[in-house]
Amino acid sequence: MQVILAQPRGFCAGVVRAIEIVDRALLKYGTPVFIRHEIVHNKHVVDGLRRKGAHFTESLDGIPPHSVTIFSAHGVSREVEAEARDRQLHVLDATCPMVAKIHHQGRQYAASGRTVILIGHAGHPEVEGTLGQIPGKVILVQNEAEVALLDLPDDAPVAYVTQTTLSVDDTRNVIAALNKRFSNLIGPETRDICYATQSRQIAVRKLAKLVDVIVVMGASNSSNSNRLREIGAESGVPSYLIADGSELDPAWVRDAQVVGITAGASAPEAMVEDVLAALRRFGPVDISTMDGEIEHAEFRLPAELADPVSTVD
Template identity: 80%
Template sequence: MQVILAQPRGFCAGVVRAIEIVDRALVKHGAPVFVRHEIVHNKHVVEELRRKGAHFVENLDEVPTGAVTIFSAHGVSKAVEAEAQEHQLHAIDATCPLVIKIHNQGRQYAASGRTVILIGHAGHPEVEGTMGQIPGKVILVQNEADVAKLELPPDTPVAYVTQTTLSVDDTRNIITALKQRFSNLVGPDTRDICYATQNRQSAVRELSKRVDVLLVIGATNSSNSNRLREIGTESGVPSYLIADGSELNPDWVRDAQVVGITAGASAPEAMVEDVLAALRRLGPVEVSTMEGREEHAEFRLPAELVDAQPISH
């Protein structure tokens, strides 16, 4: 069996930074540290950090007064920030810098008097955080049908921002619908779209041309991992989302000559190795990596954690 690995795949710079923040906070402050929501959407990452002493909570009511508390990479609302202050928590923000950039853009649009529209998935923690960071009413649209239902005059000054785990391709038709609907519309440059989301989707489109089956490694609650699987399916390739090698169904690859593997932005490379090991248990495997864009982005850590050396993985 031939196996082709997507390039790029797996961890993005925002995920690397968020995990390192938890690691360094454990070194500097000792266990336990509390993390609001999963730091990233991957059970293996969460379980490893839990073993080291991180406690994951959904509500700040679960955190003792004064405790070290980390906000996940997805970001939080102003209300959550205020609640942390009320509880006198030592808050450390692991929000991805690209998500913070969206918050800032949304606030600038709102301050200039525009109605802000957020393109994203209802219920996603990043969307909830972004809507709670921009003052005034923020309207969520998930598709072109939502744009058609908007009860705003065509000359309304409107601005849009997007969830970072959506690519240029994901948002293109919705943005086109907004442009057709509103005469006074502004939005961020396409270069402001999350590079990692776009790169991983572009790689999967290319990979899908070469393989009989696509395996996407990631969590079922990971927006970007689900989208990678959808792209494979849209390309006409049987595509499956799995967390690790234990979820591999041998029937999926039994007749495949070439299997493609990619990983969502919150999936560790160790899980890619785990899936490869599962494939090797079925027979001989020849592994290659496709040519693709190399990523060199690094995001700065919070100043208070720069001197704390992370626990080795």
């Protein structure tokens, strides 16, 4: 069986930063370290950090005062930030810098008197955080049909921002509908869209031209991983999202000469190795990596974690 690995795939710089914040906090402060929500949407990552002593919680209730508390890569609302201050928690913010940039842009648009429209998926933690970071009127729009239903004058001053796990391609039609509807609309430049989301989607489209089936490594609650599977299917290639090699159905690859593998931005490379091991149980595997962009992005850690082995006085 021939296997082609997508390039790029797997961890993005924001995920690497978030996980490293937890690892360094555990080294510096010891246990317990509390993390609000999953640090990233991947069970294997979360379980690994839990084994090291991280405690995951969906709310700040019950966290003792002064405890080290980490906000996930998805970001949180100003209300959550205020609650953390009121509870006197020692907060480390692992919000992805790309998400933080969206928060900043949204606040700037709101400060200029514009109604802000957020293009994203209802209920996603990043969306909930962004909605709670921008003051004034913020409206969530998920598709073109919802643009037509917006209760705003066509000449209203409007601005849009997008969920980072949506690519330029994902948002293009909604943005076009907004431009058609509103005469006074502004939004971020294309280069401000999350590089990792876009590059992984470009890679899976290229991969779809080379393979008979696509296996996407990622969590079922990962927006970007689900989108990679959808893009593979839209390209006419049977595509499946799995968390690890144990979920691989032999029927998916039985008649495939070439299998493509990619991984969402929160899926570790170890999961790719795990599915390769599963494929080897069916017979010999010839592995190659598709030509693609090599990512060099790195995001700075909080200053207090610059020394990962120092301890609290």
